[in-house]
Amino acid sequence: MDGTLFETDTLLLSVHERIFTTLREEGLYEGPNPPVEKLLGCLGMLLEDIWKIVMPGSSDAARERADVLMLQYELEGLAAGEGTLYPHVETTLRELKARGRKLFVASNGLEAYVKGVAEYRGIAGLFDGLYSAGEYKTASKVELVARLLEDHNIKTAWMIGDRSSDVEAGKNNGLQVVGCAYAVYGKQEELRGADVLIRDFRELLEL
Incomplete structure (x- = not known):
């Protein structure tokens, strides 16, 4: 998230x-x-x-x-209306959903926060699941993503994120990893190991 x-x-x-x-x-x-x-x-x-x-x-x-x-x-x-999605996130998610892609969030945040962002920003209905460490009491994102994949019987997927924990969670669960290089919170080296880097969320549609 x-x-x-x-x-x-x-x-x-x-x-x-x-x-x-x-x-x-x-x-x-x-x-x-x-x-x-x-x-x-x-x-x-x-x-x-x-x-x-x-x-x-x-x-x-x-x-x-x-x-x-x-x-x-x-x-x-x-x-109160504070906080925005990154550019093109909502339109891209809607297009992916229209193409029949299953979409999930896997976050180390609290359940109420993760679900709150999705609800208040109008994207909750686009996801098949909103998974958070706060809800599932997982010790790592590796464990959280493993739970998500098992719950929904998913055999192949892409992990998309901006932190080393996302790369680790993807790789340890046998997934392709897309690193979000447009995010400013982490350092670029955190995305080392990602299969591809994107600088605009719309690039997911081509990938």
Whole structure:
């Protein structure tokens, strides 16, 4: 979802500010806000790992509260119309669906967030499944994608994503991997091992 379909910084900039304002007010965090670039650079990771990087040395209580606040403020932002899909995502997904392709999301995010983005941005109905680590309690995206493939008896598929976890999940499940080089959250070397790189979501139609 993040960095592949959804341009997360269009939502997260305001969410980031609100999270740390609230944590500071509640006495769970001191000092200036961490750079939002640090949070954006962690997208695609499991939440428990994100906060250890963004707030090193923070308490368990602070990290747990940050989880709650992040989801709350993300859903409030989405409901208020914040956050956009990457260019051509919706039209491309609709065309793929019209061609009879089965479409799925596999995300390390929370269930309510992943489903919330899809619902609020009007693309939920295009997917045969929205899989998240938050819903299935998986320890890695490799495990999440394996579950998805098994649930739907899928023998061949393409994994499309922007992070090393996507490449790993695809390769470890025997899939072709398309790396989204247009995403800005990860580093280009994260896509090493992908079978092909795209710089525009519409390229999927040709592939």
